[in-house]
Amino acid sequence: MKKLIYLITMVFAISACTTDFEETNTNPYQLSGKSLQEDFNHVGAFYPSMLSQIFGNQIDHNLTNVTFSQHLATPTPFVGGVNNTTFYIRWNGYWAREYDNVMAPAEQVIEIAQEGGYTVFVEWANLIKIISMSRVTTYYGPIIYTNYGSTENALYDDEETLYTAFFVDLDRIIAEFKANSDYPGLKNFDASFDGDVSKWARYANSLRLQLAMRISKVAPAMAKAEGEKALADSAGLIESNDDNFNISLYGAKFHPAQIAFEWGDTRMSATMESILIGYKDNRIEKFFSPVEDMSLVSDHPDWPYKGIRNGAEIVAKDDRLSFSTLNPEFNEPAKVTKRKVMSADEVHFLKAEAALREWAGSGGAAMAQTHYEAGVRASFALWGAGGVDDYLADNTSLPIDYNDPVAPGTVNDFTNQITNTVAWDESASNEVKLEKIITQKWIAAYTNEMEAWVDYRRTGYPKLPPVYQNSSNSDWGVVPAGESIKRMPFVQTEREGNATGVADATQKLGGPDEINTRLWWDTGAPNF
The missing domain is CATH 1.25.40.390 (Serine Threonine Protein Phosphatase 5, Tetratricopeptide repeat)
Structure with missing residues (x-):
């Protein structure tokens, strides 16, 4: 009963606000005590909330990967112009968003789904975990995945272990979805594919191809094997805009x-x-x-x-x-x-x-x-x-x-x-x-x-221009002139609350916990 109460609380919790930086997520699934026991509501109601957290807010999305990839830029000289956009880290929130709002409730709902024998819901939650963590690792490198929830001070996975775990989990997820393509349980909670499990299988297979290509230079044999598995799988791939994977904004503004x-x-x-x-x-x-x-x-x-x-x-x-x-x-x-x-x-x-x-x-x-x-x-x-x-x-x-x-x-x-x-x-x-x-x-x-x-x-593509103002220094690591930021540093809450884990993760990173240390798949080597 305590687990169920916790989950209900997680679904409808409103994220804490930071002036000018936070978005408010709304959830249209209003549940009564009676309806929780009907139509899979006691497990399904939590999935829209988890999916809605995949994209970060201004702090952990717009002022990180959006500006680092150079799609959008800011006219605002935040903190005197010395900030993330000029390679001095002021904001670093994506870790907390994903662990608090995706990993934690996913683990809880998996427990309930397993107890009830809802195996498709179990693997749907596991897929959402991979979606989230495959994005978090692009910020930091080593992260907590296979050891999540196992100890108070969990050790991080090195990236090779992490990607191996992703692929193993995708094997099981895709097999479950393919075996239950007509399963009706997801429909009321799935604003992405309207409960079509076969489309979730197609997306999971496409995600495998994406992750395989990501590691193609550092682990070419693993990448080729996993990429070829995705290309050959009967689940298919997203090759039509009708099959695109989109996350609903649930009534909120983009x-x-x-x-x-x-x-x-x-x-x-x-x-x-x-x-x-x-x-x-x-x-x-x-x-x-x-x-x-x-x-x-x-x-x-x-x-x-x-x-x-x-x-x-x-x-x-x-x-x-x-x-x-x-x-x-x-x-x-x-x-x-x-x-x-x-x-x-x-x-x-x-x-x-x-x-x-x-x-x-x-x-x-x-x-x-x-x-x-x-x-x-x-x-x-x-x-x-x-x-x-x-x-x-x-x-x-x-x-x-x-x-x-x-x-x-x-x-x-x-x-x-x-x-x-x-x-x-x-x-x-x-x-x-x-x-x-x-x-x-x-x-x-x-x-x-x-x-x-x-x-x-x-x-190295596209050939993006370097930042004009490079404010990086020894606080977070120096990005040489003409180069770009390689990663985000591990977050302060982990440094303070899981110092052993962060020290171990830094060893696994293969370089200092700084913004110019390359991630595992970012080899700097020739593309061919």
Whole structure:
């Protein structure tokens, strides 16, 4: 009984607020004591709450992976301009969000589901744990997964152990879903796939392919085996936008829109401006709003969009509030009701890279172009953008140089370093082809930037400009000039409450607990 009361409390708890940084999550599943015993409510009601926590708020999402991947940038000089965006860590909250709001309730609900024999619910919770932890590890490296809940001061998994555990768990999860594809129990709690277990199996298989590609340079044999398993599995992959995995916002506003329109703390990035305008990419109007002041875009008036350089030198917030914000539809909860976690474009790009790497089931190198172009087409279709045929045929356009019209002289300006066009060139090297794939994958990742930050660290693509203001120092580790942040440091609550675990994790990290220490899969070695 105490477990059940705890779970009910977890579902409806409101996260503690921090001024200007927290979002409030609402849950439409209002339960009475009677209904808890009907229609799987006593287990199922907790899943929307867990899923709603996968994306972080401003602290642990917008001011970390979103800015590190250079999709959005801030006009606000937080803490005098010395903050996460300039590589001095002020906020580091994703660990607590995921362990408190996903791992803890998942473990509790798994216990209840196991006691009742609800095996599909058990594996659904286990999948949600992998979704969460596979993202958390991209921040920190070693994390607590296999030892979670086992001791007061749990030891972290090294990353090889962690990914091995993910793959073993996915074997069991996918097998359970495939064996119970017509199971009706999830429907009332599943705003992503309306209770279709076969679609959850398809997503789990696609997640396997994503994780396999992530480790392709550091553990090529394991990556190939797991990637080929995903490509061959009868569950299939997400290859149509109809099968995309989205998480419902449960009536809340898309959080980056709140940051942009209510707080004025985020805008289009200069890198997005450079790449989208240079490539004549019609998705730009679906992503962002044009500026009203045409003096800001005198260098490209036909494309009236202006971004902010990531890690810019910023004096006052008001200086750049007139730069391009998000498309206003993002600010309408009735129109934007969900946020993508994995879409068909990403899977096609994964298959394109798998083809370059000659993984069985990908079609081999000869199919890389087919998968690449399918990825671009899927993204254009998802956003309702036109002109994809001309876009894919363009073998001359390149990203443009960036000029900050507010800053004096050349402050915040950068010269584009990308020399690769959109059009596929079958005679090009695998390195050139990979750059095309990852650059398009980066664009398509808009609104779910986590893997874009992973790919940039893993492959070096796209060729992003360095931050203009690098405030890193010995407090959190120095990022050399021209380089980018590699990870987030372990959180202070763990340093204080689990010092033994953090010390062990630092050994497993293979370097100091600093922001310039590479994660396991970020080898810095050649891509081929």
